[in-house]
Amino acid sequence: MRQANRKDKKYIDKKEQYPQIQPTSLPHGRDRRLGILYFFVVFAVLVFFGIRLVLLESETLLRAQELNLWLPTGLYWKTIMQYPGGAASWLSTYLTQYFYYPWLGVTILCGLWLAICGLLAWVYRLRGPWTMLTLLVPLALLASIVQTGYWIYYMKLQGHFFVPTIGVLYATLCLVIQRLLNSYLPKKVARYAQYGWMVLVCVIGYPFFGAWALGATGLLALSPKPKYWPLGISVLLIAAVPQIYYQQVFEMTERSFIYVAALPSFRYGNGSYEVYRIPYYAILATFLILVAINVCECFSFAKQMKSWHRSLIAIILVATAIFGVNRAWYHDSNFQKELAMNRAIEELDWERVLTIARDGSSDIKPTRQMVMYKNLALFRLGRAGSEMFFYPEGAVQQNAPWKVRMTQIGGKLIYYHYGKENFCYRWCMEDGVEFGWKAEFLKFMARTSILNQEWTVARKYLDLLKKTTFHRRWAERYEKYLATPDAFNLEKLEASVKAGQPLLDDKGMKEFAPILHMMTYPDRLDGDNTLVEMYLLQTFAKGNGDDPLFQEMTLICSLIMKDIDLFWPRFMKFANMHPTIHMPLHYQEAAYLYGHLENKVDISKMPFDQNVRDTYDRFMAFNDQCGPMSEEQKAIAFYPQFGNTFYYFYFLVRNQKTN
Amino acid sequence: MKSYIKHFIQMVSLGLTHTTPYRIGRAWGAFFLFSLLFIACSPSVPDSFVEVDALPAIYPDYINVTVPVNIAPLHFHIDSEAEAADFVTRFTAGAEEWAIEGEDVRPGLKRWQQMKAAALKANGQITIEVFIQQDGQWQRRKPFSITISKDSIDPYISYRLISPSYVTYEDLTINQRCLENFEESLIYGNMINSDEENGQCINCHHAQWYNPNRVQFHVRQYLGGTVIAYDDKLQKINLKTDSTISAGVYPTWHPTKPWIVYSTNSTGQSFHTRDAQKIEVQDTKSNLIFYNLETNEVTPITRDTTDLDCFPFWSPDGKYIYYVSCHWERRDTLQMDFEFIKHYKDVQYNLYRKPFDEKTLTFGPRELMYDAIARNRSVTLPRVSPDGRWLMFTEGQFGVFHIWHSDADLFLMDLTQAEPTEPTLVTRFNTKNLPDEYYAHTKNNVELDHIVDSLNEAQGAQHALPASIRNIQELNSSDVESWHCWSSNGAWVIFSSRRDDGNFTRPFIAHHDGNGHFAHPFELPQDNPQYHRQFMRSYNIPEFLSGPVTIKPQEFATIIKKDATPAQLRISDKAIDGHTAASPKAPK
Numbered sequence A: 001m002r003q004a005n006r007k008d009k010k011y012i013d014k015k016e017q018y019p020q021i022q023p024t025s026l027p028h029g030r031d032r033r034l035g036i037l038y039f040f041v042v043f044a045v046l047v048f049f050g051i052r053l054v055l056l057e058s059e060t061l062l063r064a065q066e067l068n069l070w071l072p073t074g075l076y077w078k079t080i081m082q083y084p085g086g087a088a089s090w091l092s093t094y095l096t097q098y099f100y101y102p103w104l105g106v107t108i109l110c111g112l113w114l115a116i117c118g119l120l121a122w123v124y125r126l127r128g129p130w131t132m133l134t135l136l137v138p139l140a141l142l143a144s145i146v147q148t149g150y151w152i153y154y155m156k157l158q159g160h161f162f163v164p165t166i167g168v169l170y171a172t173l174c175l176v177i178q179r180l181l182n183s184y185l186p187k188k189v190a191r192y193a194q195y196g197w198m199v200l201v202c203v204i205g206y207p208f209f210g211a212w213a214l215g216a217t218g219l220l221a222l223s224p225k226p227k228y229w230p231l232g233i234s235v236l237l238i239a240a241v242p243q244i245y246y247q248q249v250f251e252m253t254e255r256s257f258i259y260v261a262a263l264p265s266f267r268y269g270n271g272s273y274e275v276y277r278i279p280y281y282a283i284l285a286t287f288l289i290l291v292a293i294n295v296c297e298c299f300s301f302a303k304q305m306k307s308w309h310r311s312l313i314a315i316i317l318v319a320t321a322i323f324g325v326n327r328a329w330y331h332d333s334n335f336q337k338e339l340a341m342n343r344a345i346e347e348l349d350w351e352r353v354l355t356i357a358r359d360g361s362s363d364i365k366p367t368r369q370m371v372m373y374k375n376l377a378l379f380r381l382g383r384a385g386s387e388m389f390f391y392p393e394g395a396v397q398q399n400a401p402w403k404v405r406m407t408q409i410g411g412k413l414i415y416y417h418y419g420k421e422n423f424c425y426r427w428c429m430e431d432g433v434e435f436g437w438k439a440e441f442l443k444f445m446a447r448t449s450i451l452n453q454e455w456t457v458a459r460k461y462l463d464l465l466k467k468t469t470f471h472r473r474w475a476e477r478y479e480k481y482l483a484t485p486d487a488f489n490l491e492k493l494e495a496s497v498k499a500g501q502p503l504l505d506d507k508g509m510k511e512f513a514p515i516l517h518m519m520t521y522p523d524r525l526d527g528d529n530t531l532v533e534m535y536l537l538q539t540f541a542k543g544n545g546d547d548p549l550f551q552e553m554t555l556i557c558s559l560i561m562k563d564i565d566l567f568w569p570r571f572m573k574f575a576n577m578h579p580t581i582h583m584p585l586h587y588q589e590a591a592y593l594y595g596h597l598e599n600k601v602d603i604s605k606m607p608f609d610q611n612v613r614d615t616y617d618r619f620m621a622f623n624d625q626c627g628p629m630s631e632e633q634k635a636i637a638f639y640p641q642f643g644n645t646f647y648y649f650y651f652l653v654r655n656q657k658t659n
Numbered sequence B: 001m002k003s004y005i006k007h008f009i010q011m012v013s014l015g016l017t018h019t020t021p022y023r024i025g026r027a028w029g030a031f032f033l034f035s036l037l038f039i040a041c042s043p044s045v046p047d048s049f050v051e052v053d054a055l056p057a058i059y060p061d062y063i064n065v066t067v068p069v070n071i072a073p074l075h076f077h078i079d080s081e082a083e084a085a086d087f088v089t090r091f092t093a094g095a096e097e098w099a100i101e102g103e104d105v106r107p108g109l110k111r112w113q114q115m116k117a118a119a120l121k122a123n124g125q126i127t128i129e130v131f132i133q134q135d136g137q138w139q140r141r142k143p144f145s146i147t148i149s150k151d152s153i154d155p156y157i158s159y160r161l162i163s164p165s166y167v168t169y170e171d172l173t174i175n176q177r178c179l180e181n182f183e184e185s186l187i188y189g190n191m192i193n194s195d196e197e198n199g200q201c202i203n204c205h206h207a208q209w210y211n212p213n214r215v216q217f218h219v220r221q222y223l224g225g226t227v228i229a230y231d232d233k234l235q236k237i238n239l240k241t242d243s244t245i246s247a248g249v250y251p252t253w254h255p256t257k258p259w260i261v262y263s264t265n266s267t268g269q270s271f272h273t274r275d276a277q278k279i280e281v282q283d284t285k286s287n288l289i290f291y292n293l294e295t296n297e298v299t300p301i302t303r304d305t306t307d308l309d310c311f312p313f314w315s316p317d318g319k320y321i322y323y324v325s326c327h328w329e330r331r332d333t334l335q336m337d338f339e340f341i342k343h344y345k346d347v348q349y350n351l352y353r354k355p356f357d358e359k360t361l362t363f364g365p366r367e368l369m370y371d372a373i374a375r376n377r378s379v380t381l382p383r384v385s386p387d388g389r390w391l392m393f394t395e396g397q398f399g400v401f402h403i404w405h406s407d408a409d410l411f412l413m414d415l416t417q418a419e420p421t422e423p424t425l426v427t428r429f430n431t432k433n434l435p436d437e438y439y440a441h442t443k444n445n446v447e448l449d450h451i452v453d454s455l456n457e458a459q460g461a462q463h464a465l466p467a468s469i470r471n472i473q474e475l476n477s478s479d480v481e482s483w484h485c486w487s488s489n490g491a492w493v494i495f496s497s498r499r500d501d502g503n504f505t506r507p508f509i510a511h512h513d514g515n516g517h518f519a520h521p522f523e524l525p526q527d528n529p530q531y532h533r534q535f536m537r538s539y540n541i542p543e544f545l546s547g548p549v550t551i552k553p554q555e556f557a558t559i560i561k562k563d564a565t566p567a568q569l570r571i572s573d574k575a576i577d578g579h580t581a582a583s584p585k586a587p588k
Helices: A002-017 A029-066 A074-080 A086-100 A102-123 A128-146 A163-184 A187-203 A205-209 A211-222 A228-248 A274-296 A307-328 A333-346 A350-358 A368-381 A384-390 A411-417 A421-435 A439-451 A455-466 A472-483 A490-498 A506-518 A532-541 A548-560 A564-577 A585-597 A610-625 A631-642 A646-652 B002-018 B020-024 B026-039 B108-121 B336-342 B436-441 B445-461 B553-561
Strands: B050-052 B065-068 B076-078 B086-093 B096-101 B125-134 B137-141 B144-149 B156-162 B173-178 B184-189 B200-208 B211-221 B225-230 B233-238 B251-253 B259-272 B279-292 B297-300 B307-314 B320-327 B350-357 B367-370 B378-384 B390-396 B409-414 B469-471 B481-486 B492-497 B506-511 B538-545
Touching (some): A029 A086, A029 A128, A029 A307, A029 A333, A074 A086, A086 A102, A102 A128, A128 A307, A163 A187, A163 A205, A163 A274, A187 A205, A187 A211, A187 A228, A205 A211, A205 A228, A333 A368, A333 A411, A368 A384, A368 A411, A368 A548, A384 A548, A411 A421, A411 A439, A411 A506, A421 A439, A421 B259, A439 A455, A548 A564, A564 A585, A585 A610, A610 A646, A631 A646, B108 B144, B156 B200, B173 B200, B184 B211, B200 B538, B211 B251, B259 B307, B259 B336, B307 B378, B320 B378, B378 B481, B390 B481, B409 B481, B436 B445, B492 B538, B506 B538
Antiparallel strands (some): B086 B096, B125 B144, B156 B173, B200 B211, B211 B225, B251 B259, B307 B320, B390 B409, B409 B469, B492 B506
16 A cells, blocks of 8 residues: 555656646547548658659759769868758758659658658647648748759759758757657756757757758747747857857858858849748748647647647648649749750760650740750751751740859750860869859769860769769769770771771760860860850851861851851852762752852852752742731741741841840 | 778768868767777788889879978878779888778878887888788788988968869868868858858968968959958058059068068950860969058059069069069950960060169169070069079960969079070961961861971070079979979978879979979878869969968958958159159158
């Protein structure tokens, strides 16, 4: 009996010492079962969005991992930790690598989100329908990813796809530990432990997680419910800790950035794009909602709420969040096509580039970047002269609120394949400095260095790539070329091909040989003023080469520039260099047109195809019929019949503003 | 597993030593490192091995180098040509021996001190033998040595770290490094005062006679100005005046007085389309100015628009300013920058000096010290040794910014033998004035360019190098050597070289015997021997310092945020040699 009393007393003492854990929902078994069901709903929604992410955004995710770099070196860690929040970026760049297989990266992402949901449900003691509210956090995180669009090229925060998830996970784990402290320590000790924990989370966490550590500190003060002292301490910590770190530790961070470290800035040039910050405000708001639910459940009105009331509120909030995600989701067919074409070019699948260029599923005209990809593919297939104007022309600006430059998106790839290796290298270096080093840049720098016969520096970039998780195989493939320096001397390469023993393997021949042909021009000092297309057109059109491939490019560019004086000598030279081939259609059209426009060159003895003559005659006749029409009206009227001719391009395609 | 352990050690030891937040975990790193070392067996040199008559391939190249007594440990990596199973390296100094296992040979500070002490007691040499195990068989590569010189080196260097980029300059820092260990710290980094809209370039750091308390550097664009720390006074000055080309650019302090001579430059850069040198940095205008820190006055020294005067350097006795100059008369284009781009190979600089009168603060007429143009060469960056006897400069074929010229080499002039000379009139070949036979046999423009280059080269070769000057072959490589600095005792030089990979500049240090000869140079030691292979930034302007700059980056940031004090223009009526002299106002 005495023993029993002691036990009872111990039980009572324990109850007094430990804080009461308030159930926030009805503790019935039925609701527990429902809770599991609701968590299954959470799981199902995440799986749904995960699948959607893979299906809709695979190209974006693939490019995101190319525009990412994680290295297992002390130097990389040192570099990234120069700024507050470096560890969040370090972890995020590590995880971003897994988008190499989009399904794998998305699985990791969804797994982390599910873990966050589960932990938040436990931390905030959410049961029953409230469990669904944990979805608000991953939905806000999802919105932060799917809104990205052209920011993937411009974001300076390394690993930006994963940083919010890592930040939220950090805050959640801090809350978990706090709840454990509250649960297992005596009440008085727990209170001081909470203060100590809050200080640790902020002081130790700030250099590693930046603003996310400040957010976690604030959430700790609000959990399990807001109290004056913890709130006061957290405000003090949030205000003071970044300042102290600024004064004593971080020597490379601007003072105004210290409170937003490890958050994306969404500023570029002179513009600040607030709308992209909404998902980040939403993350904060969802936490406040969870705190509010937790607090409200203590009041009698909440206890009187029926389960369906809670379900309704939860469903409304989740539905609103889903609506928000869909609103934030960046949909732009040109963006997706640019990504797909870029990948096809990287895989040297030129026909796929043309298939994407032909895709008429959208009414939107192409960007200049897409037109350049298409022209490159046709040039590589040797069909530019006969098909160049068979594809839609356009100069639609990239769908972004700032001026997107080709140098930042696909210009490097274009320069690389047109033999402007120094300019490709240059923009990799510029953008590497501006936006941080990416695997994509290192790949270009390695390849341009190989083509420039700078073997040691090529090895440097390949060695760095070999340290990455997924680009090692790529680097090893290109590393083999370092052993065959003669292969990058065009004369020796061609001699080896003639002898039947090519110095390059099939892939190497397919990739490098045409580029080596394009590099047969004398060195001079120059600059592109960030206008890739204009620079290429100007330099090739005015170039004068003896290499057949290079020479044809000079002809193509004089054609696109509609420069009659430049066209004729290049046309004649092309004809002399290729006496046995049938003159491609567009070259004939241009010669026939220019011959009629100016009588500087006698075209009467040139063997034009009959359809070239007929089309020209029909074009002129139709023009007479459409006499009073404006140029814009003519462009529409002529397109069905003549849209695939040089005549149409010459007269009716104007103002193709390049970027 | 082994690679993970190695990687972990690398992460802990490299990262922790340099990153401030990483220092938080330093104790943990040290603990784990200690544990790992404790667990690991101490390595031993194999008893039986095959002798291989070849030196080991190591990076950095520390084979048979001479190093100062106070230098940090020379850590190196063994590049094995085939898959090797194991590596052991034996260090021997006097009667003492140390063995280190692994392809990264890192003796560490304490053992390195022991090695140096033992070497100095004996013949001054540390002998190093590398043993490599391949296919179960140990091989011993030919031993090499590191000579420990009793000549010490200034304990610190400062340098700017910059990606060899073109227009962008995020993450640009001026750093200092203790040469006695691996500690590196920031003097100032541009990101502390930069944001998305407002970028900042920082450059041309320079100290007065190795004094870390008297330093200056420039901030360009956002919050621009020249930051000058002079003993306890830190200020930001705007050196641009209405009568000068620009604010101060390349500086040289008077050895003792608060005077700085700067060049003022209008600089641009353009890009090679094919050449691996990639960039050409050119001045279209440049002159010299004199800045008196006490009176905050700027006085033009040279103002001739047809002379491009650049890279001044004050002789240690303060009696001369050495500098380089290019005479350029406008040729055929409307815009000067196009003209320079078009004829960039014809832009060549000679070496001059001007006497300086400390009492009147006036500069005398210029004297031609080396007619490099006659030899179809171009010189830059004159630097006089502290004893005033030797002048080191960089020579390349054209231009003034030789860090981008792979043919740039270091040359040494013995000032005790050098005499002022007269310039030779030279007419260069170009693609339009070649003898007719060349046009007939030339296939294309590329060939024509080569012919012009070789004819000009042959023309220059007719002029011999003056007896007072020699190519410092023992320091030069097939790639760039430039940006050199003498140590305060004249026993060492530090210079920049791109010999590692042709793209990234690394500092190299070499011993000077006092008679104009140098030992084989060695690359700046790093804790992680492969650090420079991974590092994506170049070292600019390595300069010796007698100690660390103690002003914190945040203090520099605060002064930079403030408005710059405008310097006052002072123009003297006294014209010398066609140029206006500095103000004859005596210092306080």
